[in-house]
Amino acid sequence: xxxxxxxxxxxxxxxxxxxxxxxxxxxxxxxxxxxxxxxxxxxxxxxxxxxxxxxxxxxxxxxxxxxxxxxxxxxxxxxxxxxxxxxxxxxxxxxxxxxxxxxxxxxxxxxxxxxxxxxxxxxxxxxxxxxxxxxxxxxxxxxxxxxxxxxxxxxxxxxxxxxxxxxxxxxxxxxxxxxxxxxxxxxxxxxxxxxxxxxxxxxxxxxxxxxxxxxxxxxxxxxxxxxxxxxxxxxxxxxxxxxxxxxxxxxxxxxxxxxxxxx
Amino acid sequence: xxxxxxxxxxxxxxxxxxxxxxxxxxxxxxxxxxxxxxxxxxxxxxxxxxxxxxxxxxxxxxxxxxxxxxxxxxxxxxxxxxxxxxxxxxxxxxxxxxxxxxxxxxxxxxxxxxxxxxxxxxxxxxxxxxxxxxxxxxxxxxxxxxxxxxxxxxxxxxxxxxxxxxxxxxxxxxxxxxxxxxxxxxxxxxxxxxxxxxxxxxxxxxxxxxxxxxxxxxxxxxxxxxxxxxxxxxxxxxxxxxxxxxxxxxxxxxxxxxxxxxx
Numbered sequence: 101x102x103x104x105x106x107x108x109x110x111x112x113x114x115x116x117x118x119x120x121x122x123x124x125x126x127x128x129x130x131x132x133x134x135x136x137x138x139x140x141x142x143x144x145x146x147x148x149x150x151x152x153x154x155x156x157x158x159x160x161x162x163x164x165x166x167x168x169x170x171x172x173x174x175x176x177x178x179x180x181x182x183x184x185x186x187x188x189x190x191x192x193x194x195x196x197x198x199x200x201x202x203x204x205x206x207x208x209x210x211x212x213x214x215x216x217x218x219x220x221x222x223x224x225x226x227x228x229x230x231x232x233x234x235x236x237x238x239x240x241x242x243x244x245x246x247x248x249x250x251x252x253x254x255x256x257x258x259x260x261x262x263x264x265x266x267x268x269x270x271x272x273x274x275x276x277x278x279x280x281x282x283x284x285x286x287x288x289x290x291x292x293x294x295x296x297x298x299x300x301x302x303x304x305x306x307x308x309x310x311x312x313x314x315x316x317x318x319x320x321x322x323x324x325x326x327x328x329x330x331x332x333x334x335x336x337x338x339x340x341x342x343x344x345x346x347x348x349x350x351x352x353x354x355x356x357x358x359x360x361x362x363x
Numbered sequence: 364x365x366x367x368x369x370x371x372x373x374x375x376x377x378x379x380x381x382x383x384x385x386x387x388x389x390x391x392x393x394x395x396x397x398x399x400x401x402x403x404x405x406x407x408x409x410x411x412x413x414x415x416x417x418x419x420x421x422x423x424x425x426x427x428x429x430x431x432x433x434x435x436x437x438x439x440x441x442x443x444x445x446x447x448x449x450x451x452x453x454x455x456x457x458x459x460x461x462x463x464x465x466x467x468x469x470x471x472x473x474x475x476x477x478x479x480x481x482x483x484x485x486x487x488x489x490x491x492x493x494x495x496x497x498x499x500x501x502x503x504x505x506x507x508x509x510x511x512x513x514x515x516x517x518x519x520x521x522x523x524x525x526x527x528x529x530x531x532x533x534x535x536x537x538x539x540x541x542x543x544x545x546x547x548x549x550x551x552x553x554x555x556x557x558x559x560x561x562x563x564x565x566x567x568x569x570x571x572x573x574x575x576x577x578x579x580x581x582x583x584x585x586x587x588x589x590x591x592x593x594x595x596x597x598x599x600x601x602x603x604x605x606x607x608x609x610x611x612x613x614x615x616x617x618x619x620x621x622x623x624x625x626x
Contacts, residue, residue, distance in 0.1 A: 129406070132595075136399040136579075143392070154464055165464045169443050176435040180428050182508035201417055201428045204505035242467035245445035253516075304585055312583045316399075320575045322567055332395075
C-alpha cells in the first residue's frame with residue numbers, strides 16, 4: 101500500500117491509503133457530479149449547431165462553437181494547473197501550457213505511462229453523436245454559450261470518471277500482480293477485461309445512479325409528499341448511460357493502462 | 364404584456380409571455396442550479412490562497428489565481444456570445460469582446476439602461492469574504508484549479524439569480540406603473556424596497572431551498588431508507604444564504620433597475 105491523494109476530495113493534498121475503498125468512495129461521489137451535470141445540460145435542447153462545424157468569424161477557421169470553447173477553456177485551465185492533477189485529462193491539448201501560478205505537487209502513484217492513456221477523442225465523438233441525443237430533447241433554442249458551458253461540465257465530469265480507471269487498475273494490479281502479469285505480457289485484452297469485470301458491482305452502480313437521478317432530478321416542492329414524477333432527466337436513461345458507455349469506457353481505460361503497466 | 368425569452372429554459376429563443384409566473388418558474392429552476400453548485404464547491408475546503416493575491420509567474424502581475432481564471436474565462440465566454448444574453452452579467456469585462464460566431468438575437472424586453480445595472484463587484488467581495496467561509500469547511504488542500512472552476516460556477520449561478528431582479532422589476536413595473544412612478548421620480552429607495560418586498564414569498568423560498576439542499580445533498584444509497592443525515596452542505600445554511608444575501612441582493616438589483624426605469 102502506498103499513500104495517495106485523498107480520493108474522496110478528488111485529489112486534495114491530504115494523503116490517504118490508496119485502496120479500492122477510497123477509490124470506490126471517489127467514484128460514488130463523482131456520480132453525484134455527473135448526474136448534476138446531466139440534469140443541468142438537459143435544461144437545454146440538443147442545439148446541434150453549437151457542436152457542428154461553423155466558421156469562426158475571428159480566425160476564419162472552421163470549428164464548432166463548442167470545440168472552440170473547450171479548446172480555449174482547456175488552455176486557461178492548464179494555466180491554473182488543472183492538468184498537473186493526474187485525475188484530469190485534456191480533450192485537445194497536445195502540449196499542455198505550464199501553470200502560471202505556483203503549482204501544487206500531486207503525489208505520483210500511477211505508472212509513468214499513465215499520462216499516455218487518454219481516450220477523450222473517443223469520448224468526444226460518443227458524447228455528441230450518441231450520448232447527448234440520448235438524454236436531451238431535440239430542438240434548437242439558440243443559446244449556445246450556456247449550452248457549451250454545460251457540455252464542458254458534462255464532458256469533464258465523465259472524462260474524470262472514465263480516466264479514474266487508471267487508479268482502479270493500479271490498485272487492482274498492486275493487490276494481485278500475479279493475476280495480471282501473464283495477461284499483460286501476452287497482451288491478452290480479453291483476459292484482462294475478464295479479470296476487471298464484476299457484474300454484480302456494475303449492476304449496483306447502475307441501480308444507484310438511477311436512484312440518484314430520481315432524487316436529484318425531482319421537482320422539490322415546499323409541501324412534503326407534493327413531489328411530482330416529472331424528472332429533469334429520465335432516471336432509466338442515466339442508468340443506461342452508465343451501463344452502455346461510462347462503465348465500458350472506464351474498463352477500456354483500465355485495460356489500456358494495464359497493458360502499459362510493465363513497460 | 365410583451366413576448367420574452369422562455370424563462371424556464373433560461374433564455375432560449377422560443378418566446379413566451381413575460382409574466383411574473385414565468386419569471387418565478389425560472390427563479391425556482393435556478394435554485395436547483397445554485398444548490399448543485401454550492402454542493403459541488405463544498406467538496407473542497409476554503410483553499411484561501413486560491414483567491415488571495417499571488418504573483419502570476421507569466422505576467423509578473425499580482426492577481427489571485429481565481430481572479431485570473433474568471434477574467435480569462437469571461438473573455439472566452441464573451442467570444443461565444445454569453446453576454447449577448449441579457450440574463451448574463453460579467454464580473455470583470457469593461458469592454459465585452461464580440462462573439463466570434465454568428466450571434467443569437469435575444470429579445471430585448473428590459474429598459475436600455477438595464478446593462479448598466481451590475482452589482483457583481485459587490486457580489487465578488489461578499490462571496491469570498493462572507494458567503495464562502497460560511498458554507499465550506501476551513502482548510503487548504505492545494506487543488507486550486509478545481510476549486511476555481513467550482514467558484515466560477517457558484518458565482519455565475521448566483522449572479523444570474525441576483526440580476527434576474529431586472530426582469531422581476533420590469534414585470535412588476537409594467538403590472539402597476541402608477542404604484543412605482545412616484546417613488547422612482549423622487550428616488551425614494553425605501554418606498555421602492557417596500558413595494559418590492561413580500562415576506563411570505565421570501566419565507567417560502569427560504570424553506571424550499573432548505574428542502575432542496577436536503578434532497579440534493581443527501582447520500583443516496585441503493586437500499587431505500589438507508590439514507591444518512593450527512594448532508595453535503597448544511598441545509599439550514601443554504602436557507603440563510605438565500606435570506607441574508609441572495610434575496611436582499613436581488614432586491615437591490617430591482618431597486619437599481621427601477622431607479623433608471625424612467626430615464
